Amino acid sequence: MKxxxxxxxxxGFALFAMFFGAGNLIFPPFLGLISGESWMTxxxxxxxxxxxxxxxxxxxxxxxxxxxNKILGRAGKSLSKVVGIAIMICLGPLLAIPRTAATTFxxxxxxIIGNAVSPVIFSIIFFAIVLxxxxxxxxxxxxxxxxxxxxxxxxxALLIIKGIITPLGQISPDTLVDNVFSNGVSQGYQTMDxxxxxxxxxxxxxxxxxxxxxxxxxxxxxxxxxxxxxxxALCFVYGGLTFLGATISQNFAGQxxxxxxQASLIVGITxxxxxxxxxxxxxxxxxxxxxxxxxxxxxxxGQYFTKITNNKLKYEVVVVVVCVFSAIVSNFGVxxxxxxSAPILDMVYPxxxxxxxxxxxxxxxxxxxxxxxxxxxxxxxxxxGVVNSLAKTYGLPVHIPFLEVLPFAKIGFNWIVPAIVxxxxxxxxxxxxxxxxxxx
Numbered sequence: 041m042k043x044x045x046x047x048x049x050x051x052g053f054a055l056f057a058m059f060f061g062a063g064n065l066i067f068p069p070f071l072g073l074i075s076g077e078s079w080m081t082x083x084x085x086x087x088x089x090x091x092x093x094x095x096x097x098x099x100x101x102x103x104x105x106x107x108x109n110k111i112l113g114r115a116g117k118s119l120s121k122v123v124g125i126a127i128m129i130c131l132g133p134l135l136a137i138p139r140t141a142a143t144t145f146x147x148x149x150x151x152i153i154g155n156a157v158s159p160v161i162f163s164i165i166f167f168a169i170v171l172x173x174x175x176x177x178x179x180x181x182x183x184x185x186x187x188x189x190x191x192x193x194x195x196x197a198l199l200i201i202k203g204i205i206t207p208l209g210q211i212s213p214d215t216l217v218d219n220v221f222s223n224g225v226s227q228g229y230q231t232m233d234x235x236x237x238x239x240x241x242x243x244x245x246x247x248x249x250x251x252x253x254x255x256x257x258x259x260x261x262x263x264x265x266x267x268x269x270x271x272x273a274l275c276f277v278y279g280g281l282t283f284l285g286a287t288i289s290q291n292f293a294g295q296x297x298x299x300x301x302q303a304s305l306i307v308g309i310t311x312x313x314x315x316x317x318x319x320x321x322x323x324x325x326x327x328x329x330x331x332x333x334x335x336x337x338x339x340x341x342g343q344y345f346t347k348i349t350n351n352k353l354k355y356e357v358v359v360v361v362v363c364v365f366s367a368i369v370s371n372f373g374v375x376x377x378x379x380x381s382a383p384i385l386d387m388v389y390p391x392x393x394x395x396x397x398x399x400x401x402x403x404x405x406x407x408x409x410x411x412x413x414x415x416x417x418x419x420x421x422x423x424x425g426v427v428n429s430l431a432k433t434y435g436l437p438v439h440i441p442f443l444e445v446l447p448f449a450k451i452g453f454n455w456i457v458p459a460i461v462x463x464x465x466x467x468x469x470x471x472x473x474x475x476x477x478x479x480x
Contacts, residue, residue, distance in 0.1 A: 047262065048266050048269060051244055052265070052268070052270045053185040054247075055098075055244060058240050058333055058337075059231075059233050059236060060274065064231050064274070065147070066147075068086065068227075069284055069285030070285060072284060072286035072287075073286065073288060073305065074223065075286060076211055076215050076286060077212065078215055079285070082220040082227075082282065087224075089226075090274070093228075094271065095268065098237045098263060099267070100399040102263035105245060108239065112124050120395075123391055128341050130388060134381075135380070135381040138367075138368075140337075140370075141162070141330070141367065141370035142370045142373055144327045145370075146307075146374055147303055148322075149162055151319055166331070166370075167366060171363045175360075191328075193273060196325075198314075198318075199313060199318065199322070200281065201280075202313045203280070208312055209288050211286045211289055212293050214293060216289075216297050219450055222450060226386075229386070230378060230382060232381075232385065234389065234396070240337070242340055242343060244263055248262055281306070303375065307322070334366075338359050341358065343355065386425060387419070390419075390453075391415055394414055394418050407470075409469040410464070414460070414466065417459055418455045418459045421443070425443055428440050428443055
């Protein structure tokens with residue numbers, strides 16, 4: 041017999057655990073540290089770019105039956121395929137999955153046993169476990185939702201409550217960055233939860249189907265409700281971790297933020313609050329949390345590439361390749377992976393957000409060319425923005441000034457108005473029926 045409320049909680053907790061991997065633990069404390077007394081402002085940007093966008097993505101993915109191609113399809117066959125592959129590569133072997141192993145090693149293994157195990161050996165062991173559990177998936181959602189997530193939440197609640205009752209220091213009145221909200225948005229981007237929501241919804245919908253929910257309306261409703269459960273849990277944890285980072289901001293006043301190791305930050309905070317035993321417990325929880333994220337994303341990546349190649353690439357082959365490549369990339373370390381991921385995410389995220397939002401309003405947008413126009417303009421603005429940012433970072437003689445005067449540029453959303461203009465212009469172009477996309 042189905043127990044709807046229980047299933048929503050279990051699936052919501054599982055979704056939280058699959059979201060709560062590497063970046064979710066290391067970005068909020070760093071954001072609090074660089075924000076000082078403005079940590080709530082930074083936290084607001086973080087929640088908008090992380091939980092807010094993830095909930096929108098879950099709703100869109102649920103309406104499309106968890107099919108990534110249906111979310112992206114109305115942007116045109118070429119662009120949708122490019123964006124879809126870019127999303128899955130970011131979530132897969134290039135960024136998100138390797139980061140789970142690197143974070144587990146730097147936060148869960150190295151602080152406890154030092155250099156007794158090399159990162160190479162650890163990455164092999166980590167991805168051997170991921171491969172074993174991904175190739176023969178069983179009741180992963182139930183195991184995560186019933187066992188791991190409650191333990192994870194209890195451990196994090198203990199850490200956060202201790203940090204609130206006995207804060208580590210004074211919160212700095214100054215910030216280490218110019219625009220706190222924009223930095224919060226950027227940190228929220230880097231968790232990749234909005235991208236992950238699109239892919240992980242496939243696993244959630246399949247789990248609901250196995251629990252006996254047959255109708256599309258039931259699956260959509262329960263997936264969205266499970267997403268809300270996960271979102272509430274994420275907001276609680278993020279807020280607490282951001283505050284913990286703010287309580288040590290005084291210790292880093294005037295310091296260059298590029299010299300601060302984000303992975304080491306939460307480990308140091310935990311050790312100061314709970315001592316060595318707390319650090320050991322956190323290490324175990326981090327390992328399990330990152331492992332579940334890696335399993336979920338590896339499975340989702342395998343399913344995606346198998347589907348778009350019409351089974352020419354077998355699921356088992358894809359997950360083996362993902363695990364091997366991820367093991368190699370993970371050895372570059374968390375900070376290197378984060379620095380490498382930022383420009384890629386800045387290009388992929390805006391167009392993904394746009395397509396998620398247009399999916400939610402699919403009935404109101406009749407002309408596919410409106411979506412195509414908005415999507416292409418968004419991608420162009422995003423690419424130019426990354427060029428600007430890289431040129432500034434590396435001192436290159438390239439500058440595109442109009443990007444900085446566009447509306448919402450200061451908070452990282454300079455693509456919104458150009459996207460609207462692109463959509464309006466595209467709407468004047470007649471569309472054919474050959475590229476229609478069917479939704480669940």
